[in-house]
Amino acid sequence: MKLYKLLKYDIKIGILKRWYLYFLVFVGAVLGGLGYYYNLVQRGLANTKGLTVINIFMYLFAGKEQFNPEVNSAFVFPIEWLLLFVFEVFIVMDYAKSNLLGHGVQVILRMHERNLWWCSKCVWVIVSTVLYFAIIYCAILLDCLLLKIPISINFSNTVNEKLIDLSFISISQIDIILFIIVAPFFTALAANFLQLILTLFMKETHAFLVIVTWLFASTYYKNILLIGNYAMIKRNKLCIEGGIDSQWAIIIDLFIVVLCIILGMFTLRKYDIIKK
């Protein structure tokens, strides 16, 4: 019952009262979808047979192939992918810490239970991440309805090839779902939990800086330790040799989440909430 009340409060203050952030995400995603269609029109691909909503999602989560440094090639980061994840991390950046430094102290003192406060914040992060992605998917679906792009699990290889230099010989429907829903969600969740735990040790802005640097490094290097790789289709083993295995990626993401929850519980037990 205590957890339910805490969670209700977190959702009210951390999500409902900050509705404008989620609204901004919705507007951004709708405009992004329209921008994608504009690009299709510019390249004469708008009427390509087989173009579906999956093409838009693949464009969003394509990321960037492993960068090969050569003398005359500059590094251009995948801005769509970065914008998506950076804003996601930004939304959950300060709520937990500001709550802990504000009246969270009163809540913890009255409840005599720090773990519940932490659990509530963890659930809040999960709810916020789910909501963020749900809003983006809804906005893209709305774009598809407006632009009369079919909503189907199939996709056009031609569009992907010409627009984002990505093509598959064969791909299962489960892999598509892994690429566009499961892997990005769990990666974002892991990044959020890492940021949540870091905010207990440093300022929110510094924690944000660390996570953003980590995500940015993922766009440059292909490395299993850089979790951003897990959410990029172009780094997957179905696209490149020696790429990331989605199933392993999800297991690692979940491991990071569980580790952060446990670490947070232990840290918070001896955390000086008055002094901080």
Place this chain on the structure above:
Amino acid sequence: MFFKVLRVELNKAFKNKMMLMTAFFLFLLVLVHSVVSIYDFRIEYNNFIEKGSNENCMLTSMSVFYNWIGTDVVSFYTSAFYFLMPIFVVLPYGWSLISEIKKGYTQNVLIRTSRMNVFMAKYIACFISGACIIFFSLVLSFLILSMFLPAIKMDSIYPYGVIGQGCMWADLYYDNPFLYCVLYTLIDSLFAGLIASSCVALAFIFKKKISVIMFPFLFLLVIDYVDDNFLLGAEYSPIKFLQALPVSNNTYTWVVCIYIVLIMSISLGIIFIRGRKYEVV
């Protein structure tokens, strides 16, 4: 009175923990980049000694003018430096006005001197703190690399970083690369200052410190998205055109000038309009 306030603000801007931490983080980034560049140079130089008489090792690609953090557009460190620049420049002192408004410090100062004295002193202090942090990072990178890498003049027969004829100061890069690097250091520092001082104006718009600190970064990311997808004729994204060699499109002087005028006029406009009518209580 203005200079007294300015002196206090500058003192606060340069003697705070955030300034020290940001400087440490940036200098660390510059140091790691320098170590990697010097290590690469040693390998390339040995290769040149072994095979230089038989094959073209593109000796000038080892030059300090190509490996300096401003021009090394191939490396992760340069990309990270410019990508995170909007956060780095704001962290030292960009947060000060919103923080002081919240704590009530500004109210105490405003009853002792005029509003414009306080806000303009704050604007200048933020500008100098942001500009200095980038200026010294770029200079440090150049000085470290100059100790180990040759300062060979660039050769126009090689397509370094695809710098084209129409690109801003392209001739200068080949004729006088040192002056080119100096000018880019100044341009980057100017932009860093402008971004940092825009936080003073943002403090009149946003109520949360986090929003003031993060807005320039998120806004520049949105500009980069628009530039990447819809504006292909030139480089319109500051994250990209502040890098001394072109990243995906040519950089033009008029784009840089428009940005300077726009950021400065909008920031100062907001400060003049909102600052004059700012209510102490």
